[in-house]
Amino acid sequence: MRQTTIDTVDGSFLATFTSRGLASLDFPSAANAAAVLAPAAEIALWHHLTVQALEQALRGSPPGALPPFDLSAGSPFQRSVWAALQAIPPGRTRSYQEIARALNRPGGARAVGQACGANRIPVLIPCHRVLAANGRLGGFSGGLEWKIRLLQREGIGTVNTLELASLS
DNA sequence: CCACGGTGGTAGA
DNA sequence: TCTACCACCGTGG
Numbered sequence: 001m002r003q004t005t006i007d008t009v010d011g012s013f014l015a016t017f018t019s020r021g022l023a024s025l026d027f028p029s030a031a032n033a034a035a036v037l038a039p040a041a042e043i044a045l046w047h048h049l050t051v052q053a054l055e056q057a058l059r060g061s062p063p064g065a066l067p068p069f070d071l072s073a074g075s076p077f078q079r080s081v082w083a084a085l086q087a088i089p090p091g092r093t094r095s096y097q098e099i100a101r102a103l104n105r106p107g108g109a110r111a112v113g114q115a116c117g118a119n120r121i122p123v124l125i126p127c128h129r130v131l132a133a134n135g136r137l138g139g140f141s142g143g144l145e146w147k148i149r150l151l152q153r154e155g156i157g158t159v160n161t162l163e164l165a166s167l168s
Numbered sequence: 169c170c171a172c173g174g175t176g177g178t179a180g181a
Numbered sequence: 182t183c184t185a186c187c188a189c190c191g192t193g194g
Binding site: 075077078100105107108109110111112114115118 | 174175176177178
Binding site: 096097112113114115130132133137138139144 | 186189
């Protein structure tokens with residue numbers, strides 16, 4: 001298990017790699033700076049791919065080549081949700097309910113939300129593109145400010161003028 | 169706006 | 182098992 005910080009225009013993210021690939025990507029926080037470790041040689045390529053992909057994704061563009069993800073900690077249901085998330089293109093959104101239906105779990109919208117919250121690789125696994133069925137934002141474990149920022153970078157300004165205004 | 173019931177997956181006891 | 186969580190959703194006041 002190796003951790004490295006990734007400096008971006010939005011701050012320093014913290015990437016955690018296992019022998020299988022990228023296991024988590026944490027949003028910038030004060031705690032990140034203390035945890036810096038030099039990347040081991042064997043994960044240097046994955047680290048490079050992660051840096052490039054994150055930079056693109058933060059710009060609202062398709063991330064291009066991705067490192068392998070280590071999602072082994074997730075349940076089968078969670079992994080199926082995360083796979084569905086990766087199929088949502090930048091600039092597009094789905095509702096929790098739509099994801100549930102696509103997985104043949106009608107009525108499982110709430111469980112989908114829970115699985116989104118369990119996503120350890122935000123931004124690259126785009127849980128921010130999932131909104132409530134009524135068009136409102138829904139939640140975001142990294143903080144709604146991030147969800148809004150990421151959506152706006154992808155050109156989704158319609159998140160609801162109401163929603164944006166009601167945040168202050 | 170709010171309250172409520174129904175819902176499916178998860179973690180912990 | 183039982184139980185109490187939840188980034189949900191529809192209905193009804």
